[in-house]
Amino acid sequence: MNVIDCRGLTKVYGGTKALNNLSFTIEENKITGLIGRNGAGKTTLLKIIAGFMRETSGEVEVFSEKPFNNLFVSANVIYINDQMNFPTALTLKELLNVAATFYENWDHELAMRLFDYFSFHPAQLYNDLSKGMKSTFNMIVGLSARCRLTMFDEPTTGMDAAVRKDFYRALLKDYLAYPRTILLSSHHLNEIEDLLEDILLLKDGKEFLHMPMADLKGWAIGAQGLTANVKEWIQDREVIHLKTIGLDRMYAVVRNDFSEYEKQKAREAGLTFSPVSSSDVCVYLTSKTKGGIDDVFI
Amino acid sequence: MSLSKPSTFNIVKKQYAYKLQAYIQVFMSLVFIQMLGILFSFNGVGMSGGGSNTLGVNVHYYSADIVIAFTIVWAIISAIHITTQAYRNDDFVFVTNRLSSNFSNILFLLTASIVGGITAIMSTYVMKVLMYVLGRTEYLSSPIAATEMIIGFGATILYVLLGTAIGYFIGTLVQLNKVFVVLVPGVLIGMIVLGAGSMNGELLQAVFKFIFMESSFALFFIKNVILVTLLFSSSALLSNRLEVR
Amino acid sequence: MAILPLLIIVIIIIAIVRLSKRSGRKNTFFGKQIRWIFGGYLAILVICAGLSPWLPTNGKTYKTIDVKQLDNENMKLYETVLKGNIDKVDSKYIKKTWNLDNQDQQLAITTPNEEFINMSIIVERKTVNDGEIEAVYYKLGSSVNGMDISDLEKPLQLKIEKNTVRIENPERLTLEFTQFQQAFPINQFTGKGGFSNSNNFYEGNSILYLKVPKDLKINAPSELNVQYVE
Numbered sequence: 001m002n003v004i005d006c007r008g009l010t011k012v013y014g015g016t017k018a019l020n021n022l023s024f025t026i027e028e029n030k031i032t033g034l035i036g037r038n039g040a041g042k043t044t045l046l047k048i049i050a051g052f053m054r055e056t057s058g059e060v061e062v063f064s065e066k067p068f069n070n071l072f073v074s075a076n077v078i079y080i081n082d083q084m085n086f087p088t089a090l091t092l093k094e095l096l097n098v099a100a101t102f103y104e105n106w107d108h109e110l111a112m113r114l115f116d117y118f119s120f121h122p123a124q125l126y127n128d129l130s131k132g133m134k135s136t137f138n139m140i141v142g143l144s145a146r147c148r149l150t151m152f153d154e155p156t157t158g159m160d161a162a163v164r165k166d167f168y169r170a171l172l173k174d175y176l177a178y179p180r181t182i183l184l185s186s187h188h189l190n191e192i193e194d195l196l197e198d199i200l201l202l203k204d205g206k207e208f209l210h211m212p213m214a215d216l217k218g219w220a221i222g223a224q225g226l227t228a229n230v231k232e233w234i235q236d237r238e239v240i241h242l243k244t245i246g247l248d249r250m251y252a253v254v255r256n257d258f259s260e261y262e263k264q265k266a267r268e269a270g271l272t273f274s275p276v277s278s279s280d281v282c283v284y285l286t287s288k289t290k291g292g293i294d295d296v297f298i
Numbered sequence: 299m300s301l302s303k304p305s306t307f308n309i310v311k312k313q314y315a316y317k318l319q320a321y322i323q324v325f326m327s328l329v330f331i332q333m334l335g336i337l338f339s340f341n342g343v344g345m346s347g348g349g350s351n352t353l354g355v356n357v358h359y360y361s362a363d364i365v366i367a368f369t370i371v372w373a374i375i376s377a378i379h380i381t382t383q384a385y386r387n388d389d390f391v392f393v394t395n396r397l398s399s400n401f402s403n404i405l406f407l408l409t410a411s412i413v414g415g416i417t418a419i420m421s422t423y424v425m426k427v428l429m430y431v432l433g434r435t436e437y438l439s440s441p442i443a444a445t446e447m448i449i450g451f452g453a454t455i456l457y458v459l460l461g462t463a464i465g466y467f468i469g470t471l472v473q474l475n476k477v478f479v480v481l482v483p484g485v486l487i488g489m490i491v492l493g494a495g496s497m498n499g500e501l502l503q504a505v506f507k508f509i510f511m512e513s514s515f516a517l518f519f520i521k522n523v524i525l526v527t528l529l530f531s532s533s534a535l536l537s538n539r540l541e542v543r
Numbered sequence: 544m545a546i547l548p549l550l551i552i553v554i555i556i557i558a559i560v561r562l563s564k565r566s567g568r569k570n571t572f573f574g575k576q577i578r579w580i581f582g583g584y585l586a587i588l589v590i591c592a593g594l595s596p597w598l599p600t601n602g603k604t605y606k607t608i609d610v611k612q613l614d615n616e617n618m619k620l621y622e623t624v625l626k627g628n629i630d631k632v633d634s635k636y637i638k639k640t641w642n643l644d645n646q647d648q649q650l651a652i653t654t655p656n657e658e659f660i661n662m663s664i665i666v667e668r669k670t671v672n673d674g675e676i677e678a679v680y681y682k683l684g685s686s687v688n689g690m691d692i693s694d695l696e697k698p699l700q701l702k703i704e705k706n707t708v709r710i711e712n713p714e715r716l717t718l719e720f721t722q723f724q725q726a727f728p729i730n731q732f733t734g735k736g737g738f739s740n741s742n743n744f745y746e747g748n749s750i751l752y753l754k755v756p757k758d759l760k761i762n763a764p765s766e767l768n769v770q771y772v773e
Contacts (some may be wrong), residue, residue: 052390053541069538071395075304087320087388089574098316102309102392104302145522148301304567326577328585350661350746353696354717355687362726371554395730419726422592425722430598446729453728482766515732 002030002197003149003181006270008058011044011205019045019056026181026198033192033213034185036202042185045202046151049183050079055202062149073103080142082135083152086126088240092137093122096144103145105178111144114170118163122207131158143174156191160255164188168195189272189279203286216278221256224249225271233266241284254286303343306398313394313402320388321406324376328414331372335365336421340428345485362422366454369418377407381469381537385467390542400534405419407462441445447449449515460509470533473540512525569632608684608691610745617683617748624752627772629679641678641703650676650755652708652763659766660710661769662699662749667772668757678703683747686721699749710751710767 004026011019018041026032036042047053048060051067051074060067067073086095095123096115100106115122127135130251135157142150152171156164172195175182186192201209211219223230224231230250234242241253253276263273276284342358379385380403389399471478509525512518623631654660680701684693697713724735755761763769 051395054539069395069397070400071304071306071309072301073395074395075302075309075393084391085384085387086391089320089577091323091574094574098319099392101312101315104304105300122517243362312700322574322577322581325581330583332584333661351659352661352699352715353685353746354715355716355720355723357687357720358724359724361724363724366726367730377552385685396759417588419728420588420592422726423595426595426598428590429721446725446733448730449732450726454726459726462674479763487605510727513732518732 001175002026002061003063004029004183005054005061005064006058007060009048009055009060010043010057011041011053012015012056013044017205019048019055022202022205022207024207024210026183026200028181029266030197031175031177031182031184032198033189033191033194033196034132034183034184034202035282035286036208038288042207043153046079046081046153046183046185049149050074050077050151053080075102075147077151078103078142078145078147079137079151079153080155080198082131082138082155082157083139084134088127090126091122091154092120092124092126095126096141099141099145103147105146105283107144107146109286110174111140114140114143118166132160132163133158135159135165136163139170146174146178146180149181149183151155151185153185154187155184156186156188159265162223164191168192171195174256188283190277193278197274197281201282201285208285213278218275220253220276220284221279222251222253222274222276223266223271224251224274225269226250229269231268233271240281241287253281304393306395306401309393309395309398310401310405312361312400313389313392314394314405317402317406318409321380322378324410325413325415327376328369328372328410328417331368332365332421333418335418336370336424336428338368339364339421339425343497360422360425361540362419362425365421366418366457369414369454369458369462373407373411373414373448373458374465376410378405378469378472379467381466381473383473383542386473386540386542396538396540400537403466404530404534407466408459411459411462412455413463414458417452419450419454453515453518456519456526459526460522461528463533467529467533470537474536558635571672583609583632589690607689608686610686610689611725613684613686613745613747615667620681620683621663621748621750624665624681624750625772626772629752629754632681636681636683637679638682638698639680639701641676643676644674645676645706645756647706648672648756649760649762650706650708650753652710652761652769654710654764654767657731658712660712661746662710662751664751664753664763664767664769665772666753666755666769668755668759668760669687670757672756672758674756676756678708679752681748681750681752683749685747686745687718688722688744690720692718693747701751708751709752 002025004024006025007023009019009022010017020041022041022045034045046051048055049067051062051070054068062070062073063076065073067077080262088096096108096111100108100111101109118133118140120133120137126134126137128160135155135158139152139155142155143153156167159167168191171182171184184192184196194211196213197244198214199209199211200207209216223233224245225233227248227250230252234254236253238255238257239252240255241251243251243253267273339360339362340358346359347354347356386399387400394402468478469483471482508521509518512521576706620632620636623629652664678701680698682696682698684691688690695716695718697716700711700713702709702711724730729732761769
C-alpha cells in the first residue's frame, strides 16, 4: 500500500514554483530521507502532505485521501518542524497531556520516559526552552504520537551531538517496535544514512532521485588523474561533479554504470578510482552549478 | 498500529477542551478590562440635574454600562486575536481541520461570551460594595426583579457574543488578505467621520435601532442569533481554504 | 459618555493593527497564575453579589411612587380647589391653615424681590363681608425617578398677618443622589430607555387657598398666578 502518492504536484509561491511537477510514491513502513538544499521545496512538500497547504496543481493522496483540510489525514499524520509553536499558556506536562487526548496511538509512558531522560521539568514553558530543547521536545511529541505517517522536518536543529545521536537511536528503536512510515528531512545525511531505507532527493522542486539507500552507496564513483585523461574519459558520461586539483589534475564524479573492463582501461590511462559517500553524492547532485562555491571567488 | 478514524464531533470536543486551557490568556484580559471598567465607572456613568427654583436635584448614576461596553470591546479584540496566525497554528499542532477548528473556536467564544456577560452584569455588585467601603452610602436603588436579572444576563451575553462574531469575522478577513488591516478601520472611521449627515449615518442609525433599540427580548434574541450565525458561518466559509503553519 | 464610542473604536483599530503585525506572542502570565487570578476575580464577584443586599444604606430608603398617579393627584387637587370644594380635599395635603381677622377691606400679597414663585393662589369669595380670612396651604408630593422625596422638600414660607400675605421661596435646596441604574441591556427591555440618564423630576403643586370676605380687595403683583373660584 502506498502511503503517499504524488502525481505532477506543483505549488506556486508568489510567482516561483516551490514544487514543480513532482511525482513519487512512498510505500508503507519505510523510513525515507528527504534530501535537498535550502529552498528545494522539502518543507513545502511536507506541509502539503500534512494538509496545511493546498497544491496549486497536480494530485496528492495520503492514505488514499486528499490531505488538505482532511481530518482523517490530520489524525494519522504528524508533522514536526523547528518552527513549531505550542500554546504559550500550557506547561510542557500539560502539552503532553493534551497531545495524548488527540492521538489515538499516543504512548504516554514513552513520552514521560523520554521527558525524564532529557531532563525536562513538568512546569517549564515551551517558550522558555532553548532551540535545541525545543527540538528535543518536538521530537518527543513526534515519536510518542505513533502516527502512521510521521514527518520530521529538520528535527535536529539546535540539538547537540549527543542528543542528536540519542534521537536517531530512539527513532530507530521505536520504529522497529512500532513500524510506521517515516519521512525525515535533514541536512546531515551522513548522520542519518544508516537509518534510512529510501532516499528522495529534491532539486528545484523536482524529484531528482528516489531510490533505496543501499543503491545510492555505489551509485557514483570518483576518478582522479591528469586533466586531459579525465576529460577524455568523461566524454559521453553523466558527470555529477568536476573539480580541478592543482595545475594539471582533475577530479570527476560520474555515475557508476560502466563495466569492469572500462574501469580497467581507465586505470591504464592513469586514473585512480575512489568511492563517493552518499552525502557527497547528494551534495554534488543538488548543487546549483557545476562548479560550486569556488567558482564565486574568481 | 491501525489508522484512526476520528469523527468531527469528537475532535471538536477535544479541541474545545484544549482551547479552554490554551487560550486562558483571554480570561486574563477580561479580568483586566472589567477592573478598568469598574474604575472608570467610579465617577458615575452619568449625572443629570434638574429641579425648580426652590429645589435642585442632582442624580449621579452608577451602572454596569461602562463595564459592559468594555466587555464588548474585549470580545471583539479577543475574537480577532484567536484568528491570528499564531493562535491558528496552535490549533494545527494537533489533530484538526478547518471545520473543527472553526467549530471549537466558536464554542470557545460562546463560553467566553457567557463568562464575560455574567461577570459584566455582576460587576455592579463590586461597585456597590466599593461604594459602601468608601462611605458613599446615600443612594437610591430600585429593587430588581428576578426576571429582569435573567433578561439582563441573557441580553448582555448576546451583546458580547455579537461582539465576538464581529471580531471573528474581521479577524478572518484580515487573515485572508492583509488589505483588510487598512480597510476595516478605514471603513469604521469613514462611517464615523463622514457618516453623521449622509447616507452612512442613516445606515449606522438603522443598525443601532435594529439592535440597541429593540424592546422585545424575543425579537432581540432572534435578530442576534441570526446575525451571529451569519457572521460565524461566513467566517468559517471564508477560512475553509486558508493555509496554515 | 460621548467620547466613549470613539475611544472604543480607536482601541479596536489599534488592536487590529497590532495583532496583525505581531506573529509571536509573549506571555507575562502563564496558565496556572491566570487560573488563580481569574478564580479570585470570580470569587470577588460572587462575594460582592452575596454582600450587596445586606449593605446598610444609611437608613435612607425612599418610598417608590408612581409619577402618573402623583400627577393625577395634583390635577385633581387643583381642580377640586379651583371649584371651591375644599371639603373634599384629603387633609394629608394640608400643610398649614390660618384664620385671620381682616377689617381693612383689602389684602396685599407680596413677594420679595419679585422672585418667581411656583404657587397657585386660588381665591374664593364669600357671600358676606364678615371680615374673616381663611387660608389653607396645600402641598403635594414630589419625586425623583420614582422615589418619593416629599419629606426632603422645604415648603414655601408664608407669613400671613392681618392684611398682608408674604410669600417667600425657601432657601434653595440641592439634593444629591446616587442611583444605581440597571445596565442598558436590562433597561432596553423594561422600557426605561437604553442609555439615557434623563432625570425624572416631578415637583408637586403648591396651592394657597384663600377664602375671603365678599368685597375684599386683593393686591397682588402680576407675576403671581391668582385665580378666582367661580
